Amino acid sequence: MPLNKQYIIGVDGGGTKTRVVIGTKKGNILAFMDGGGTNIKSTPFHEVRQQIQQLLDSLILKIGATKSDISTVFLCVAGGDRQEDIKRWKAWIAPMFPSASCKVTITVTNDAVAALTSGTFTREGLVVIAGTGSIVYAVQQNSISRMGGWGYLLGDEGSGYYIGQEALRTITRQYDACGLYEDAFSKAVLERLALTNPTEIITLIYEQSQPRICISSIARTVLLLATQNNEIAKRLVDRAVTHLVQLLQMMFRKEPQVKKFPIVTCGGLFENQYFAQCFQAKLQQSTIDNQIIQPEVPPAIGAFINGLFSEGIPMTKALQQTVKETWMSVKKSNGGI
Secondary structure, X not given: OOOOOOEEEEEEEXXXXXXXXEEEXXXXXXXXXXXXXXXXXXXXXXXHHHHHHHHHHHHHHHXXXXXXXXXXEEEEXXXXXXXXXXXXXXXXXXXXXXXXXXXXXXXXXEHHHHHHHHHHOOOOEEEEEEOOOXXXXXXXXXXXXEEEOOOOOOXXXXXXXXXXXXXXXXXXXXXXXXXXXXXXXXXXXXXXXXXXXXXXXXXXXXXXXXXXXXXXHHHHHHHHHXXXXXXXXXXXXXXXXXXXXXXXXXXXXXXXXXXXXXXXXXXXXHHOHHHHHHHHHHHHHOOOOOOEEOOOOOXXXXXXXXXXXXXXXXXXXXXXXXXXXXXHHHHHHOOOO
């Protein structure tokens, strides 16, 4: 491979946000960019393709590089372990590097792989993702097993969408039964949605272009209410973490050899301290005592690290430290985003 091919790009594509990072083969993170969601099961194909192409073009331009400087693009995207989706992604990325001098190695896998590696800096362990959606993965050297992750129409219990949906159901059921919606919980959720009463929920949700994202956003309000000791909100959070622990227990029955693997927690819900503490408390109640890892770097860095692995570059302690330090530097220079 030509010596000028010195950069690796990592992509973490989720339901509501996509982050791309670029760095050197020595582990120096140089830049990152954020964009909208790239889950092709909830966003039209043409929008996802346009989004990822714009992000990659802008990222390469940001460091003053050219496409012929890129050696690997490692994509960890929602649904990236399905063969039909892998083909789509490669078909979108490959035309960006059409000439022989621009030829790159393109790898596509699930976003859980990025999440795992961001915590363990390896390719082995358990990862529990609770963001817009939810899933549990067991990653071993030669295999990946999943539990959950069936999407918002069929599953995603314990996710932001689940919490938001349950919040709306709580309000609408109470309104049907009693005609009431002046309690603190209902008022806060309706205010979050800029609504005056529950009868406006149908129009808001069913006329949304992306109702999944709108409903998921309600989880932030529920978590805030839970920290304020609102009983309804606390019950919804408890149900959510219970579902996630049940997914883990199902994984242990399916793959008993992973019972002692470290558990990496990732996704927007785990960024909330109350939610993370509730999850850990539920694990203890279920006598699950695995090491819990809250990543120091975001999943996009995990994707970048997998790009290093794919080029046969081992993860030494020195390399790990370089990745962490340069990421923090780049993050700080971008306002700590």
